[in-house]
Amino acid sequence: MTQRLFFDCDTGIDDSVALLYLLARADVDLVGIASTAGNVPVDVVTTNNLAWLELCGRPEVPVHVGPAAPLVAELMTTEDTHGPLGVGHATLPTPTSTPSHLDAPDAWIEASRTHDGELVGLVTGPLTSLATAIRRDPALPARLHRLVIMGGAFHTHGNTTPTSEWNVAVDPEAAAEVFAAFGTDGAPEPIVCALDLTEQVVLTPGHVVRLSAAAGSSPLERPDPGDERGLRSVADNEIIRHLTDALRFYFEFHHDHDEGYIAHLHDPFAAMVALNPDLVTTIPARVDVELVGTLTRGMTVADERWMSPLGPNARIATATDLDAVFHDLIETIGAFVRNLRHAPA
Template sequence: MSVPIVLDCDTGIDDSLALLYLLGHPGVELAAVLSTAGNVPVDQVVANNLAWLELCGRGDVEVCRGAEAPLAIDLRTCEDTHGPQGIGYAERPLNSRTASERGAADAWIELTRERPGELIGLVIGPCTNLALAIRRDPDLPRRLKRLVIMGGCVNYPGNTTPVAEWNVLVDPEAAHEVLTAFGTNGAPRPILCGLNLTEQIVMTPQHLARLAEVAGSAPVEVAGVDDVRGIRSGASNSIVRRLTDALRFYFEFHQDHDGGYFAHVHDPFAAAVAIDPSIVHTRPAVLDVELTGTLTRGQVVADEDGFWGREPNALIAERTDVDAFFEDLVRTVGTLARDRGPGPAARA
């Protein structure tokens, strides 16, 4: 049975890996890819999504342009984390098409009306597009089968402020509106994949090398901390080559900021949960987002003890089998790359 997913993303490096994972997963029907500003501006996000789809031979998947800015504040981006185009050192392949004529909020509304109770929403960037859609159509949450959000950090340090995670902090109002719209009146409880779990999803150069082996790409490169910064992959497989160039940038960022040559790949894990929520252990809570705190704006606050007198509106992802996840990720993306073949050669 296929798993129909609507992906809403701000395509940086781990978003790119999540997109490839969804494209390669045999059980997934990617109903649409919705683009929002976040890691990079929205036009870059659209271009990245179109390019990855073209590279994977999936020009049939609709790409919709979404919000240029958050609901109530100016946009902040993080090219230092994901590179000037959002894909690290990777060369964005040329693509032959443009985004859909319908916007991302329209797509959320129309797709869920066409297929009520079937679609799984996966938001791995700011919640702006979904919040705008819910403002126009408050019944939308009840038409989703499931919603998975990568964002927040529950009783855990933030990665952008001491208490706030990037996706939520980019648009706290949107995260607040989405969380408060779900979990009641027949709408499903979203599964929140926050830093408290996703920072355990640590990808290493060895995972990437194994992926290249599955793809049949040569040479099998093992990125390392002593590599010259900005060195480009010579892999024969086009998907592996670009993924290696993207992840090398991400490894370097984490080396500079987290002290290890690895990468937290938050978004592919959220994608895995969207496909099969049984891979994660969750606990219910009332979740909301702090909007006015001088020091705590953007913090996801969890009430697990009934202080607010409200029924739980969300599920906090708290445990998973990390090794099993990476085995599936490596096999799925490696097989996608193998099946696509070498692809276009790198530019001289």
């Protein structure tokens, strides 16, 4: 059965992998993409989304531009993690298509009205666009079939501050408003894929070898920590070449921060959960965001023991089958890229 999905992202290396996975799924109707400022500024996010869509032969998918800044805070970006253009060492072709005239918040509203009760929402960046949409149309949450959010850290460290995860840290007010809007009045409880679980989704060079092989790309990509910094791929498959250049930057970033020559695939994992919630075990919780703490601004707080009279407004993903995750990710993207390469022009 076809699932209609609206994707809100701040593309981003792992957002790029998530987008490729969504495009690779034949059972997904990607009704729109919201470009939200985060990893890089919103114009760069938009360009990356348009470029990936053209590379994958899907320029008809509308790309909507979100706000240029968070609701309250000044925008912070993280080019040190994702590269100056958000895609690591990759140099994507300049897209010929242009973004939709409809901005990202209004696109959220329109998609939820057009597909009332069946739309799956997926957010892998800051929640600015969705929060703005809910401000314009408070009934929006109740029209969603499901919402999956990549963000937060509950029983682990943050990755931006000691207590805050990146997507929430960029726009804590937006995150607080979104969580407050769900769990009541018929709105579904979002599934939250937080660092507690997504940092277990560890991509290794071996996975890149497997992906290159699944795509029929030559020569096989074999990233190694001994490689010259910034080494560029010579793969004959264009998508694998760009993807490897992006992932190599991600490996280098994690290696520089003493995490190993690996990469955390936060966003592709959330995309997989959006399409198959049974992939994860979840627990109900009341989730809120600290907005004023001197040391804890942007911290996600989960009431898992009902200390508050308020009921749950989210389900936190706590466990998954990592082998199954990587098998699906590699086989799905690999087959898509292989078939795309041999498709008639």
